Amino acid sequence: MTEPNGRPPQLRLVDAAPAVPEPTIRDTDWAILMAHAQDGDRSAYQRLLREITPYLRSLAARRHRDPSDVEDAVQDILLTVHAIRHTFDPTRPFGPWLVTIANRRFIDRLRRARAQADRETPLMPEHETFSEPQANLEERPDKYELEKAIDELPPMQRKAVRLLKLNEMSLKEASTASGMSIASLKVNVHRAVKSLRKILGDRSEP
Amino acid sequence: MIATPDLIESLAANMKPVRRLRPPVTRAACWLLLAAMVVALLAVSQGIRPDLAQRLHDPAFTVGMAGAALTGVLAAIAAFLVSLPDRSRLWLVLPAPAVAIWLSNIGYQCLTQWISMGPNGVSLGEATRCLATLVLTGLPLSLAMLVMLRYAAPLRPTAVTFMGSLSVAAITATALSLFHAGDATLMIIMFNIGTAAMFVGLGSLFGRRMFEWFAPRPDIRG
Numbered sequence: 001m002t003e004p005n006g007r008p009p010q011l012r013l014v015d016a017a018p019a020v021p022e023p024t025i026r027d028t029d030w031a032i033l034m035a036h037a038q039d040g041d042r043s044a045y046q047r048l049l050r051e052i053t054p055y056l057r058s059l060a061a062r063r064h065r066d067p068s069d070v071e072d073a074v075q076d077i078l079l080t081v082h083a084i085r086h087t088f089d090p091t092r093p094f095g096p097w098l099v100t101i102a103n104r105r106f107i108d109r110l111r112r113a114r115a116q117a118d119r120e121t122p123l124m125p126e127h128e129t130f131s132e133p134q135a136n137l138e139e140r141p142d143k144y145e146l147e148k149a150i151d152e153l154p155p156m157q158r159k160a161v162r163l164l165k166l167n168e169m170s171l172k173e174a175s176t177a178s179g180m181s182i183a184s185l186k187v188n189v190h191r192a193v194k195s196l197r198k199i200l201g202d203r204s205e206p
Numbered sequence: 207m208i209a210t211p212d213l214i215e216s217l218a219a220n221m222k223p224v225r226r227l228r229p230p231v232t233r234a235a236c237w238l239l240l241a242a243m244v245v246a247l248l249a250v251s252q253g254i255r256p257d258l259a260q261r262l263h264d265p266a267f268t269v270g271m272a273g274a275a276l277t278g279v280l281a282a283i284a285a286f287l288v289s290l291p292d293r294s295r296l297w298l299v300l301p302a303p304a305v306a307i308w309l310s311n312i313g314y315q316c317l318t319q320w321i322s323m324g325p326n327g328v329s330l331g332e333a334t335r336c337l338a339t340l341v342l343t344g345l346p347l348s349l350a351m352l353v354m355l356r357y358a359a360p361l362r363p364t365a366v367t368f369m370g371s372l373s374v375a376a377i378t379a380t381a382l383s384l385f386h387a388g389d390a391t392l393m394i395i396m397f398n399i400g401t402a403a404m405f406v407g408l409g410s411l412f413g414r415r416m417f418e419w420f421a422p423r424p425d426i427r428g
Contacts (some may be wrong), residue, residue: 039223040221040222040223042218042219045217046214046218049214050214074210075208075213078210078213078214078217079217080360082217084291084357085224086224086225086226086357087227087290087291087357088226089229089290089292090226092292096292097291100291100292101361104361104362
């Protein structure tokens with residue numbers, strides 16, 4: 001692969017980022033639109049937001065690889081622009097105002113993403129393995145005790161606690177599964193928990 | 207996630223006209239007027255230190271107080287400028303010369319006072335009144351600045367908080383040296399540094415979170 005002048009292409013240490021259109025040409029247009037928007041012109045505001053979106057997207061594409069991240073960042077910037085639109089001074093250029101907001105949002109988002117990555121660990125197969133009952137033998141006696149206690153409950157309460165607590169269904173799901181109304185499910189599960197607490201001895205309060 | 211065109215639609219549909227902010231220097235002047243009022247009210251209620259006229263002849267004292275007041279004014283202006291997205295961050299160095307004068311003066315006084323008084327020269331009698339001045343000046347000014355600069359939250363919260371805290375600290379220090387007299391100069395000096403450190407520290411610790419409380423919410427429903 002050679003370039004027209006016959007020399008091999010030079011290696012460049014830059015990202016193959018899409019060229020970002022300079023906002024300078026449209027700057028005055030955008031500033032005028034924003035000034036109208038500040039005075040309450042909705043169509044000008046809509047046009048402005050529509051016109052800056054591709055530009056913001058190209059800015060965001062330099063920072064994020066994932067298209068949904070790009071879109072998130074764009075929306076974040078649009079919301080910020082909306083929230084602080086009164087800080088724009090129409091006598092000053094619009095481009096720097098917008099780019100500063102965009103850059104601050106990018107930095108904040110990246111910082112937050114890193115903090116999240118530090119705090120959270122991805123869920124691996126071993127995490128699930130260790131939460132399975134087979135891996136937690138010592139919890140079994142508790143389980144038998146609980147099962148026995150639930151069997152002693154009145155039938156309606158037993159059904160409610162099984163569906164809502166043991167099978168972790170939502171109220172709606174439990175209602176369709178059992179034919180009981182949501183209100184009666186609520187009442188029964190409340191009573192069931194109360195009597196289970198009495199049967200098993202309340203351990204939450206010494 | 208809502209699609210971006212839909213977001214634009216709903217933002218535009220629910221937009222209300224907004225009042226543009228006044229120029230940053232004007233707003234800083236408003237805030238400084240409030241600061242002057244707070245200090246004046248305190249002067250009425252607590253009374254100016256009795257030996258102020260005499261102390262004003264001492265160049266070290268005058269330079270120190272002027273430095274503190276100047277720091278307050280310049281840092282406030284810098285905070286209001288930097289809170290806007292389209293102003294340069296270089297405004298952050300605006301109060302630097304005043305800070306240099308103020309702190310070097312404190313350092314100089316510290317040294318000379320220490321030598322003349324010795325380590326036992328510090329009295330704690332006025333501590334509670336000093337604390338009252340500190341809280342009464344610092345608290346309203348901090349809150350006012352927080353509310354006035356709330357829209358900086360999504361932009362440069364740290365830099366703005368730092369400048370704001372510096373300004374409040376400097377004004378509080380000026381107030382302290384106006385009202386509290388006597389032999390406790392060394393303590394006042396230490397209070398000066400302590401207040402500054404406290405406000406700047408509290409500002410950087412909690413400023414971000416406080417800003418988020420006051421921050422304008424990007425409300426889609428307008």
